[in-house]
Amino acid sequence: MPGTTVRQTVLTRAKRIVVKIGTSAITDEAGRLDPRAVKRLAGQIADVTASGVSVTLVASGAIGAGMGELDLPERPRTLPMLQAVAAVGQGQLMRAFHDALVKRNLRVAQVLLTRGDFEDRTRYLNIRNTLRALHEMGALPILNENDAVAVDELRFGDNDIIAAHVTNMQAADVLVLLSTIDGVYDGDTLLDVIERVDGETLSLATGAKSRLGSGGMGSKLTAAGMVTRAGEAAVIANAHIPNVLKKLLAGENIGTVFVPAKRKLSSRRRWIGQTARTAGQIIVDAGAVAALTKRGKSLLPSGIRLVRGTFEKGATVAVLDETGAEIARGLTNYSAEQLQAIRGLKTSQIAKALGDKPYDEAIHRNNMTLST
Numbered sequence: 001m002p003g004t005t006v007r008q009t010v011l012t013r014a015k016r017i018v019v020k021i022g023t024s025a026i027t028d029e030a031g032r033l034d035p036r037a038v039k040r041l042a043g044q045i046a047d048v049t050a051s052g053v054s055v056t057l058v059a060s061g062a063i064g065a066g067m068g069e070l071d072l073p074e075r076p077r078t079l080p081m082l083q084a085v086a087a088v089g090q091g092q093l094m095r096a097f098h099d100a101l102v103k104r105n106l107r108v109a110q111v112l113l114t115r116g117d118f119e120d121r122t123r124y125l126n127i128r129n130t131l132r133a134l135h136e137m138g139a140l141p142i143l144n145e146n147d148a149v150a151v152d153e154l155r156f157g158d159n160d161i162i163a164a165h166v167t168n169m170q171a172a173d174v175l176v177l178l179s180t181i182d183g184v185y186d187g188d189t190l191l192d193v194i195e196r197v198d199g200e201t202l203s204l205a206t207g208a209k210s211r212l213g214s215g216g217m218g219s220k221l222t223a224a225g226m227v228t229r230a231g232e233a234a235v236i237a238n239a240h241i242p243n244v245l246k247k248l249l250a251g252e253n254i255g256t257v258f259v260p261a262k263r264k265l266s267s268r269r270r271w272i273g274q275t276a277r278t279a280g281q282i283i284v285d286a287g288a289v290a291a292l293t294k295r296g297k298s299l300l301p302s303g304i305r306l307v308r309g310t311f312e313k314g315a316t317v318a319v320l321d322e323t324g325a326e327i328a329r330g331l332t333n334y335s336a337e338q339l340q341a342i343r344g345l346k347t348s349q350i351a352k353a354l355g356d357k358p359y360d361e362a363i364h365r366n367n368m369t370l371s372t
């Protein structure tokens with residue numbers, strides 16, 4: 001699908017969008033929050049909102065703003081210092097957006113999240129409800145990672161990925177990643193469109209991180225891949241282009257657009273496939289791989305070769321082929337211990353091995369999301 005088609009069929013018709021702004025796009029050379037940059041973006045968000053599009057903003061820059069507020073010459077290195085600086089800066093960030101938007105009669109709402117808030121199904125649904133209620137009352141949700149509390153495995157560390165989860169959570173039509181780059185380059189050529197994010201696309205990521213933000217091109221491509229696999233569009237564009245948001249939604253040919261998959265994944269499948277934390281791995285044989293990927297079948301114990309990890313019934317597990325490539329993720333009907341006992345067995349042999357056979361399938365098709 002050519003870029004123009006995505007722009008005309010998805011971007012110009014978008015009703016719900018998620019905009020992610022990177023740190024370097026709203027801070028100045030010295031790393032301080034740049035009120036003019038905030039004002040420019042806020043003005044566009046107000047215009048777009050007034051035209052009937054519902055916007056969720058994921059704003060980085062808490063650490064940058066905190067550095068400015070505290071007069072720090074450089075970014076601290078230790079985690080507690082970074083957390084403290086983010087705590088100082090987050091308020092500044094919100095104030096800047098508040099001051100810029102109150103004049104346009106838009107209220108702002110701060111939502112700070114950690115990885116666990118997405119991985120826990122109940123908290124995930126709570127966030128979705130809160131965002132819906134905020135949009136209903138006409139307030140702009142402004143999201144960021146809860147840097148003051150998130151450490152190590154609790155942490156995404158990257159707002160591109162948070163923005164992708166939030167796009168999928170709300171089934172927003174487009175994820176707009178705004179930073180200080182024009183889009184994805186292949187050598188010197190700015191790509192108009194990327195049809196599909198795969199390993200080759202990810203190798204386009206230079207790895208070079210911008211000086212202040214923590215998300216390089218790799219995380220942007222990963223985020224775009226998460227969104228397009230769920231059936232929504234993504235675009236990477238330069239925040240410094242005047243009226244970039246309005247231009248994108250008018251279908252103008254700027255940035256790099258990503259083509260959504262033909263079929264939209266259901267909300268539950270998005271969560272199973274991309275958001276839930278996996279508690280273990282099931283390695284399956286070639287027959288099971290074909291049944292899952294080509295014939296749309298459930299996973300039966302007969303195709304299971306190995307089980308890794310300790311998990312209970314109902315846990316999210318990754319299904320891998322024998323080379324270690326991930327095929328799918330799903331909710332298991334049996335614990336790791338039970339699967340160990342029934343792996344490789346025919347359906348008719350399960351009851352004898354376990355003393356009971358509550359399910360034919362190890363993972364039912366309805367509880368499974370293919371990974372590619």
Ligand code: GLU
Binds near residue numbers: 059
């Ligand atoms: N949460 C960080 C901040 O507000 C930014 C993370 C990122 O740049 O992706 O400073």
